[in-house]
Amino acid sequence: MGAEQEVTVDCPACGRRHHYAPRAYACACGAPVAPPLTAEARPEAVPRRSWTDEWVVVRCAACGRDGHWPQPEVDCPCGTMLRIPVRLPGHPVPRDWPPHDWSPRPSHIPLPRTAAAPRPAFRPLTIRTARDAVTAAGLYLRWLGYHGVVAAEQRPESGIDLRGPEVVAQVDPTTTRTPLRAVECVWLYGMQDAAVGVLFSLAGYADDARARADELGVPLFVMDLTGTPQPVNAPADDLLSSEV
Template sequence: MAETVPVRCPACRRDHLYAPQIYPCACGAPLAPPMLRGASPQPITHRTWTDDWVTVRCQECARQDQWPQPELGCPCGTVLRIPVRPVSAAVPTPPASSGPGSLLRPAHIPFPRTATVPRPSFRPVTIRTARDAVTAAARYLTWLGFSDVVQPEVSPSSGIDLRGPGLVAQVDPSTHPATLRDVECLWLNGLNTSAASVFFSLAGYAEDARARADRLGIPLFVMDLTGSPQPVNAPADELISTGV
């Protein structure tokens, strides 16, 4: 299993336990970036595609490759970059057993115990481009139970990136937190079409945007580059718990 490290959000001082995503190396061994214990997480205020990847070395085959920088979305809306041990400082571990059950399945968002209908594991889509972010959000909405989630052939001026029966969703892949206006426009689109509204953002949300979403009942999610959305408000938690 991936090592778990304590993380304290510098913005709201909330404590979290964080375990990085596990992915298979090219050799088939489960691999996760090694956490740098004792290092302080850094809020992400500016995001670039090239800076959000880290070099990780496989302990089985010694292969080095680029992996998404571990990130954590705090419920306060802050997105934190979790420090990783440099490859030069990585400590080798004994080879993993090759017996049955020795390979770990990729980590996924656990389905809450309050839920009544179990889901299969969510399979994320690694985000490298803005289109990848929309694809990851569409896959997640389908996992939640929405049907026929599609991206409009022509991007409307409203900013709606995904639609489905009874659903409108916006995906903000920019390097700036989503604004109050973004949330209100999404809500109005949902109101006009009698559809549920869901928002995904890579850079989190402005404080007033999150407060308005809470009052309007709009689920807010943040996504890291692994393509695994995390809920940041109560409506998002409820959507995960109950599904569609």
């Protein structure tokens, strides 16, 4: 749902024109879903970000399921954040949370069950490419005790690189700090799959991403080029201390 959804939007602050196509995410049924836009969509400047305005409800055309997806936005070079309205036939754009309870859960869901045998030492994989980073993260999750973890052959639109029966994970191999949006997306996919969502980053995390991860209980790990993940927040410490 890419090029045919492209719209042209003008920044109300500087007048600069942008061509925008919404990103598609995978529905629970497997079909790609993108927020539907219209050619006359007029963006609005976002003076202050709000959690309740970061998500919109979009219905999957394949299965009819309603899901919560990130609100389409554009960063204008002038510094203005532009929020693009979503047109939902038969559905008003929701601004009040929620038709379902998507509030953060105070408990972790679900961590690996403990067992008597201690873990052997983790054997890392040296990271030379982005694919190596994903492979190293998968090895680490399996070492933690998550069985059946598989990596996508190519990175999907959802950004979820690794999936298992009880875990989903995203790996950021870039040289810039992982942003807030990545934390919120991996948490959302974890909620949809009744799994724990985990993030791995080579460059660390933005301050607001760290704060949101603590609020949502998302474990954050950083990896160096030796391929050894290190926990950077309390949920990650909890995950590491859970014996399998």
